[in-house]
Amino acid sequence: MSVTYDYKVRTTYTESVPALRAAHKRILQVPFTASLPVKGYTKRTLFIDLDTMMVKEKPITDEMIDIFTGGRGFGLYYLWQAITPQTKWNDPENAIIISPGPIAGNPQYAGSGKSLVVTLSPMTGIPIDCNVGGYFGPLLKFCGFDALEIRGKAKADVVVIIDGPAGLITIEEAPEETSDSHIAAELFTHMYAADQKDFQNVSVVSAGKAAESAWMGCLNFSWYDPKRGAVRLKQAGRGGTGTVFRDKKLKALVIRGPKMGANLNNADDLPAVIKVGKIINQEIHDHDDEQCRMRRQGTAHLVETMDAYDLLPVHNFQYGKHVDTPKIDSTVWDKRFTQAVPDRCWYGCGLACSKAADGHHVRTGPYRGDIVTVDGPEYENVGGLASNCGLFDPDWLLEVNFYCDTYGIDTISYGTACAFVMECWEKGILNAERTGGLDLTWGNGESEVEMLHQMWRGEGFGVLVGKGVRHMQRLFIKNGWGDPQFIMDIGMQIKGLEISQYMSKESLAQQGGYALANKGPQHDEAWLIFMDMVNNQIPTFADKAEALHYFPLFRTWFGLQGLCKLPWNDIEPPDNHEKYPGPEAAKVPAHVDNYLALYTGITGKPLDRKSLIEQSESVYNFQRVFNLRMGQGTRAFDMPPYRAMGPVTVAEYESRAERYDKQLKEIVGIDPEGKSTEEKMALHRTWRTDRYNQLVDAVYARRGWTPNGIPTMATLKKFKIDFPDVVSLVTPHLG
Amino acid sequence: MLIVNDEPLAYEPGMTVADVLKKRNYVWRMLGVFIDGEFVPRGTYAKASVPDGAVVKVIHQIAGG
Numbered sequence: 001m002s003v004t005y006d007y008k009v010r011t012t013y014t015e016s017v018p019a020l021r022a023a024h025k026r027i028l029q030v031p032f033t034a035s036l037p038v039k040g041y042t043k044r045t046l047f048i049d050l051d052t053m054m055v056k057e058k059p060i061t062d063e064m065i066d067i068f069t070g071g072r073g074f075g076l077y078y079l080w081q082a083i084t085p086q087t088k089w090n091d092p093e094n095a096i097i098i099s100p101g102p103i104a105g106n107p108q109y110a111g112s113g114k115s116l117v118v119t120l121s122p123m124t125g126i127p128i129d130c131n132v133g134g135y136f137g138p139l140l141k142f143c144g145f146d147a148l149e150i151r152g153k154a155k156a157d158v159v160v161i162i163d164g165p166a167g168l169i170t171i172e173e174a175p176e177e178t179s180d181s182h183i184a185a186e187l188f189t190h191m192y193a194a195d196q197k198d199f200q201n202v203s204v205v206s207a208g209k210a211a212e213s214a215w216m217g218c219l220n221f222s223w224y225d226p227k228r229g230a231v232r233l234k235q236a237g238r239g240g241t242g243t244v245f246r247d248k249k250l251k252a253l254v255i256r257g258p259k260m261g262a263n264l265n266n267a268d269d270l271p272a273v274i275k276v277g278k279i280i281n282q283e284i285h286d287h288d289d290e291q292c293r294m295r296r297q298g299t300a301h302l303v304e305t306m307d308a309y310d311l312l313p314v315h316n317f318q319y320g321k322h323v324d325t326p327k328i329d330s331t332v333w334d335k336r337f338t339q340a341v342p343d344r345c346w347y348g349c350g351l352a353c354s355k356a357a358d359g360h361h362v363r364t365g366p367y368r369g370d371i372v373t374v375d376g377p378e379y380e381n382v383g384g385l386a387s388n389c390g391l392f393d394p395d396w397l398l399e400v401n402f403y404c405d406t407y408g409i410d411t412i413s414y415g416t417a418c419a420f421v422m423e424c425w426e427k428g429i430l431n432a433e434r435t436g437g438l439d440l441t442w443g444n445g446e447s448e449v450e451m452l453h454q455m456w457r458g459e460g461f462g463v464l465v466g467k468g469v470r471h472m473q474r475l476f477i478k479n480g481w482g483d484p485q486f487i488m489d490i491g492m493q494i495k496g497l498e499i500s501q502y503m504s505k506e507s508l509a510q511q512g513g514y515a516l517a518n519k520g521p522q523h524d525e526a527w528l529i530f531m532d533m534v535n536n537q538i539p540t541f542a543d544k545a546e547a548l549h550y551f552p553l554f555r556t557w558f559g560l561q562g563l564c565k566l567p568w569n570d571i572e573p574p575d576n577h578e579k580y581p582g583p584e585a586a587k588v589p590a591h592v593d594n595y596l597a598l599y600t601g602i603t604g605k606p607l608d609r610k611s612l613i614e615q616s617e618s619v620y621n622f623q624r625v626f627n628l629r630m631g632q633g634t635r636a637f638d639m640p641p642y643r644a645m646g647p648v649t650v651a652e653y654e655s656r657a658e659r660y661d662k663q664l665k666e667i668v669g670i671d672p673e674g675k676s677t678e679e680k681m682a683l684h685r686t687w688r689t690d691r692y693n694q695l696v697d698a699v700y701a702r703r704g705w706t707p708n709g710i711p712t713m714a715t716l717k718k719f720k721i722d723f724p725d726v727v728s729l730v731t732p733h734l735g
Numbered sequence: 736m737l738i739v740n741d742e743p744l745a746y747e748p749g750m751t752v753a754d755v756l757k758k759r760n761y762v763w764r765m766l767g768v769f770i771d772g773e774f775v776p777r778g779t780y781a782k783a784s785v786p787d788g789a790v791v792k793v794i795h796q797i798a799g800g
Contacts, residue, residue, distance in 0.1 A: 308763075309760075534793075534795050535740060535794050535795055536740050537794070577769075578774040578776075
């Protein structure tokens with residue numbers, strides 16, 4: 001029997017808006033002059049200090065634009081000014097910076113509604129950057145600001161309201177609302193919009209209550225979905241942005257911008273922007289159904305493909321496929337997602353991949369019995385919260401997905417952390433006494449969601465899980481709960497951040513993609529598995545190093561501009577491979593040219609393929625030096641756990657014995673005949689670790705870094721980041 | 736014998752591109768297929784024959800990630 005879900009039916013929480021608002025106490029209200037950008041930039045930053053309740057503006061200089069461009073670049077620049085090498089994530093001087101970038105907010109080219117969040121991460125102790133959709137970033141710019149920087153900590157929960165049309169910035173104590181985002185976003189949208197027609201001009205940033213105890217807290221950026229009549233959420237997921245936000249006692253940031261228009265960026269050459277916008281939207285219209293089906297399935301279209309190629313993480317990345325994957329693959333989500341409405345998280349995006357499952361009846365916790373719209377699940381949520389934890393039940397997945405989002409928990413880190421504790425349970429490192437009675441058997445969805453409720457309540461084993469894999473590894477080892485080497489091998493974190501949901505064992509380039517990423521192992525820097533493992537297009541260390549130079553830098557560029565990565569290569573011109581045979585096709589050169597035209601059309605500045613990469617290189621190398629400044633940023637911090645590189649257990653080896661034996665014989669040159677599995681595993685470990693180190697040598701050299709991973713003085717000069725404090729920081733490391 | 740992405744694959748008379756993809760479990764939809772360097776348009780895989788001894792490249796376009 002099929003079940004239908006009405007996309008307009010859900011529990012609403014707005015009845016109490018008048019009473020909740022009456023409880024607010026205004027702390028500060030200052031006028032400001034709203035302005036629209038010129039050629040993509042407003043050249044103004046809004047600075048708020050919650051310690052002193054001070055609001056001021058900072059100018060953005062041409063030098064800042066020249067070197068840091070915008071978005072992630074501005075975020076890192078301001079964070080560098082805000083903190084010292086001794087700063088911890090919960091010190092008042094830690095800043096949260098939100099910056100949309102010059103292209104953000106244009107409605108002509110698909111995927112142009114992003115903004116970047118930068119802060120000092122509770123998970124890693126180094127800067128984290130998150131590329132997030134929703135309307136906040138573009139509306140911030142259309143109120144007059146290229147960036148928002150917040151420092152300090154309020155004494156009580158506050159909401160900051162930036163009202164462009166009214167020309168007012170207000171800070172109010174907000175004592176009574178829940179911070180759980182599916183409610184908070186709806187409440188504040190209704191509270192601060194002028195009327196119902198104004199809902200689309202309001203966006204709310206919030207983090208739920210679990211972000212107060214967890215270090216993996218995320219931020220939810222809202223946008224109003226007029227077809228559903230619902231406030232929807234997109235996540236700045238990684239690294240604990242929501243944790244920092246709640247530590248500052250921010251309950252919400254609310255932006256109210258002007259009515260959307262075709263050219264609020266005041267593009268230098270609007271016809272040129274429209275021209276490339278038409279090209280990409282026509283491609284999406286004509287080819288999405290035969291390519292990725294993003295409009296129907298979002299990134300969940302990847303599930304069965306990853307399973308087919310042995311890349312879907314199963315049981316804490318032990319295996320790459322599972323017989324029950326069809327229960328959670330895209331065919332399920334194609335039916336479960338509401339298909340009647342376009343799901344774009346910014347105006348004009350034809351890819352419209354922000355899919356949602358409407359009509360979920362909440363089973364557990366404080367919202368049990370409510371009917372909610374679940375944003376997603378996206379691929380990462382399926383891979384992390386489901387298959388990696390042995391969970392193959394779509395309804396439990398929706399339950400966990402919903403609570404992660406509303407409670408403010410990063411689904412990627414949570415999925416990987418859950419998978420870690422489930423394997424620890426399986427191996428006897430954990431037991432009921434150590435988990436407070438929780439049964440962490442693979443696939444136990446009830447326990448998975450209960451740990452979230454524990455984080456929300458600030459009690460129990462879930463609080464420990466919310467602090468991430470690295471924290472648990474240290475504690476388990478300190479407690480003597482298992483073999484330290486094994487605990488380190490199976491804990492899928494690098495730099496303190498959990499690895500996202502792709503198996504990298506058979507792709508050396510992807511191991512580098514994860515482990516060499518500045519912020520920690522997030523796939524948005526590099527996803528090279530098909531090029532490397534399936535296509536065999538980058539066989540040498542030099543080939544892989546070239547890919548690990550180009551692709552992370554190209555993807556960094558999206559985060560400088562306020563762009564989404566998906567319209568770059570989740571849709572491609574049908575003649576891409578014919579026109580560009582070989583590895584060049586992976587760059588989707590026609591789309592790169594679109595981006596050059598888009599950038600120039602908006603900013604009026606010329607850009608070619610080489611200078612695009614150089615824009616990124618300034619910021620990328622600056623971030624690498626920033627890591628060094630925080631006591632990291634060297635080779636020792638770029639090492640993946642062995643589970644990301646090869647088989648840790650006998651069961652893993654024997655499940656792919658034919659593959660591993662063949663590799664020993666044909667690549668390593670050792671006949672596996674007569675050797676025990678343990679002996680063969682040891683040979684693999686030596687071989688795999690050695691080739692990883694050779695890869696790192698090649699990548700560092702290609703990036704202009706020393707063998708210890710430090711950008712050389714020539715690199716700093718080339719990319720114009722040889723500021724005096726950078727030079728004095730780096731010089732002692734150059735020998 | 737065929738060489739598919741640098742690995743051997745047993746040839747069967749009458750083989751098409753679709754057969755090769757199935758044998759290799761190449762289920763990804765965004766593919767660029769080349770037979771002896773010649774591009775095979777999408778939509779023709781079921782009819783496009785593969786000669787014995789051919790070198791077949793099946794390029795998986797990156798997406799997702």
